[in-house]
Amino acid sequence: MDKTISYEKLDEILSQYPSENPAIVAILQDIQEEYRYLPKEIFAYLAEKLKISIAKIYSVATFYENFSLTPKGDYIIKICDGTACHVRKSIPILEALRKELGLSAAKHTTDDLGFTVETVSCLGACGLAPVITVNEKVYASMTPEKTVALLNEIRKERANENKE
Amino acid sequence: MNRKYMTIDGIPAPIDGEKNILDIIRKVGIELPTFCYYSELSVYGACRMCVVEDKHGEIMTSCSTPPRSGMEIKTNTPKLQQHRKMILELILADHCRDCTTCEKNFKCKLQSIAQKFGLREVRFENYTPLEKGDTSSKSIVRDKNKCILCGDCVRMCSEIQKVGAIDFAFRGSKMQITPAFDMPIAETNCVNCGQCSAICPTGAIGVKDDTKKVWQDLYDDNTIMVAQIAPAVRVALGDEFGLPVGSNVMGKMVSALKRMGFDKVYDTATGADLTVIEEANEFLDRLRKGERLPLFTSCCPAWFQYAEINHQDMMDHLSSCKSPMQMFGSVLKEHAKNNMPRKKAKKTKVVAIMPCTAKKYEVAREEFRFEEEQTIDYAITTQELANMIRESGIVFSEILPEAVDMPFGIASGSGIIFGVTGGVTEAVIRYIMGEEAKNYLKAIAFTGVRGFDGVKEAIIPYNGRELKLAIVSGLANANTLVEKIKAGECHYDFVEVMACPGGCICGAGQPYAENRAKNERANEMYEADRMSNVKISSENPTTTALYNGILKGHKAHDLLHYK
Numbered sequence: 160m161d162k163t164i165s166y167e168k169l170d171e172i173l174s175q176y177p178s179e180n181p182a183i184v185a186i187l188q189d190i191q192e193e194y195r196y197l198p199k200e201i202f203a204y205l206a207e208k209l210k211i212s213i214a215k216i217y218s219v220a221t222f223y224e225n226f227s228l229t230p231k232g233d234y235i236i237k238i239c240d241g242t243a244c245h246v247r248k249s250i251p252i253l254e255a256l257r258k259e260l261g262l263s264a265a266k267h268t269t270d271d272l273g274f275t276v277e278t279v280s281c282l283g284a285c286g287l288a289p290v291i292t293v294n295e296k297v298y299a300s301m302t303p304e305k306t307v308a309l310l311n312e313i314r315k316e317r318a319n320e321n322k323e
Numbered sequence: 324m325n326r327k328y329m330t331i332d333g334i335p336a337p338i339d340g341e342k343n344i345l346d347i348i349r350k351v352g353i354e355l356p357t358f359c360y361y362s363e364l365s366v367y368g369a370c371r372m373c374v375v376e377d378k379h380g381e382i383m384t385s386c387s388t389p390p391r392s393g394m395e396i397k398t399n400t401p402k403l404q405q406h407r408k409m410i411l412e413l414i415l416a417d418h419c420r421d422c423t424t425c426e427k428n429f430k431c432k433l434q435s436i437a438q439k440f441g442l443r444e445v446r447f448e449n450y451t452p453l454e455k456g457d458t459s460s461k462s463i464v465r466d467k468n469k470c471i472l473c474g475d476c477v478r479m480c481s482e483i484q485k486v487g488a489i490d491f492a493f494r495g496s497k498m499q500i501t502p503a504f505d506m507p508i509a510e511t512n513c514v515n516c517g518q519c520s521a522i523c524p525t526g527a528i529g530v531k532d533d534t535k536k537v538w539q540d541l542y543d544d545n546t547i548m549v550a551q552i553a554p555a556v557r558v559a560l561g562d563e564f565g566l567p568v569g570s571n572v573m574g575k576m577v578s579a580l581k582r583m584g585f586d587k588v589y590d591t592a593t594g595a596d597l598t599v600i601e602e603a604n605e606f607l608d609r610l611r612k613g614e615r616l617p618l619f620t621s622c623c624p625a626w627f628q629y630a631e632i633n634h635q636d637m638m639d640h641l642s643s644c645k646s647p648m649q650m651f652g653s654v655l656k657e658h659a660k661n662n663m664p665r666k667k668a669k670k671t672k673v674v675a676i677m678p679c680t681a682k683k684y685e686v687a688r689e690e691f692r693f694e695e696e697q698t699i700d701y702a703i704t705t706q707e708l709a710n711m712i713r714e715s716g717i718v719f720s721e722i723l724p725e726a727v728d729m730p731f732g733i734a735s736g737s738g739i740i741f742g743v744t745g746g747v748t749e750a751v752i753r754y755i756m757g758e759e760a761k762n763y764l765k766a767i768a769f770t771g772v773r774g775f776d777g778v779k780e781a782i783i784p785y786n787g788r789e790l791k792l793a794i795v796s797g798l799a800n801a802n803t804l805v806e807k808i809k810a811g812e813c814h815y816d817f818v819e820v821m822a823c824p825g826g827c828i829c830g831a832g833q834p835y836a837e838n839r840a841k842n843e844r845a846n847e848m849y850e851a852d853r854m855s856n857v858k859i860s861s862e863n864p865t866t867t868a869l870y871n872g873i874l875k876g877h878k879a880h881d882l883l884h885y886k
Contacts, residue, residue, distance in 0.1 A: 199504065202503060202504075211487075212481065212486070212487025212488070212490065212503075212512070213487075213502075213503040213511075213512075214487055214488060214489050214490035214492075214501075214502055214503045214511070215481070215487055215490050216503070217490065217492055217503035217504060218490040218491050218492050221492045221493045221494070222491075222492075222493070222494050
């Protein structure tokens with residue numbers, strides 16, 4: 160999580176793209192893949208390398224929900240709130256998680272950078288509604304109780320890892 | 324009969340290569356409202372006010388629809404009017420409507436269009452919480468609460484000026500225009516040109532108001548107030564008082580300033596004469612040595628800052644001359660120091676009246692100090708002066724003109740044309756041709772230095788060789804040229820750069836200039852040159868007296884150069 164910014168890594172990413180009309184979105188995606196968010200420091204560096212203003216890159220980065228300008232937790236929990244999941248009660252799951260982790264609509268990540276809770280519009284698994292994912296792993300037909308149990312399991316796992 | 328036609332509200336209109344229907348609509352004399360359309364910027368199609376209806380009842384934005392032969396367009400139907408009113412109402416619903424205390428009151432496009440459409444009520448509540456304005460900049464103030472997201476400033480800043488200090492951020496109802504990470508604008512790469520504020524249809528970006536401080540000093544009996552007026556101001560101020568576009572109101576302005584309490588009023592064109600002499604000599608010196616060519620002019624503060632941020636490696640090529648405003652300011656302060664009876668210990672303050680917002684930033688720069696204090700105490704814009712004149716109750720249209728004061732009362736035509744793109748170059752050509760120039764004044768005017776092209780070139784013979792000069796206005800044009808020069812794709816001996824397209828007459832401190840106004844203002848500048856007794860800076864008796872007086876010896880360099 161507290162990876163320092165490696166400019167070599169950034170150069171490596173940039174070298175895969177043409178310097179004329181660079182694909183900002185793709186570059187930002189690669190960077191987010193590396194750091195799990197878009198660190199503030201990269202903006203000035205990208206602006207200089209790509210000859211695009213910082214404001215423009217910031218514009219792209221803030222337009223897409225997928226990009227995050229703040230560090231995310233070790234576990235990213237996504238609650239699907241598409242139509243199917245919504246009618247099968249995804250919101251109570253979201254509320255239970257937020258309550259359990261002390262999060263809110265404005266605060267998505269716990270202070271210890273353990274968990275991030277966010278909603279997505281549709282995960283494309285409507286038959287399994289309501290669906291949540293934890294770090295890309297799909298959990299089907301969830302309820303608030305099942306979700307809290309899952310959370311407690313992850314917490315235990317995490318505590319053990321930290322001990323080692 | 325191979326000309327293509329379309330009809331607008333039943334009026335047949337020829338299509339003469341227009342890129343969109345809107346231009347044709349305006350050509351036939353129908354004024355459709357727009358917030359986001361400017362012919363010099365890319366088409367954005369955001370405001371939707373220019374909607375029209377075709378014969379099938381389909382609604383389209385005229386700014387982004389190319390004309391086709393045989394099209395039948397209506398601009399005024401119940402559906403369209405309802406559409407426009409709804410858009411206006413929704414824009415206003417999200418707008419901070421403190422019109423009476425807004426800087427753009429009476430000059431606001433949103434206000435005037437809402438008036439035109441007779442909007443008397445906004446049915447929707449404004450849920451957007453008020454945000455604090457950004458007053459970090461010396462030249463502009465930003466107030467997001469008044470932004471209608473037309474994006475004019477964004478496109479001006481990135482397309483015409485290639486600065487890109489601001490852009491859209493976030494999405495949908497959260498969208499706003501901001502520097503990256505909501506940084507204060509003063510901490511970005513903004514160069515203070517102010518073109519964003521000039522093009523902003525509302526009060527979302529305005530010019531920093533320094534008039535309160537000027538009034539305070541005008542009311543103080545222990546302060547001697549000296550004003551200097553930049554060349555471009557005289558052909559634009561009249562717009563604010565309903566005088567014919569482009570009228571030269573220099574004399575009226577002098578008399579208004581005197582009435583407001585200024586003790587002395589001078590013409591910055593006199594300072595420009597000093598700049599011509601200093602800069603041309605620097606140029607000739609570099610030519611002799613064959614070093615640091617091309618010489619770039621340095622009198623435009625926005626260009627200077629742009630070069631500092633983007634082309635550090637070229638800074639040696641920029642002239643070491645101060646701007647005319649600063650040169651004249653130094654002379655005025657030195658003169659005051661030498662002539663002030665010690666006992667009275669009155670303080671002299673210099674106010675520069677400028678067409679420019681970047682001058683506000685320039686006056687505060689560290690390089691321009693006179694004995695620890697700012698050489699120029701305040702720089703106010705043409706529009707700020709107009710407000711001061713109104714505030715003082717002077718009826719500008721009736722006031723009788725007066726001449727500027729001695730002992731610095733003479734400016735050459737060369738100094739005056741500084742206010743229009745190409746003027747500095749023309750003045751320098753006249754100077755280096757010396758005596759000969761008098762026979763060739765008209766020929767010099769036709770070397771390519773005049774006109775509103777963003778990039779101009781002139782070639783003049785000099786000492787058995789040819790000098791290649793370039794004139795650019797608009798920072799994007801300047802940037803392209805600098806890149807080419809760096810890459811060795813072209814060579815010039817001298818390059819004049821003005822940040823605002825068209826030069827200072829179209830500065831952001833001026834009343835906004837439509838195309839016609841641009842031409843009228845330029846014509847008046849050249850008219851003032853034709854009417855001046857002295858055409859060449861070195862023949863101005865004022866400058867001659869200065870070089871024999873307070874500018875004697877090393878003083879000239881000390882007072883007139885920043886390094």
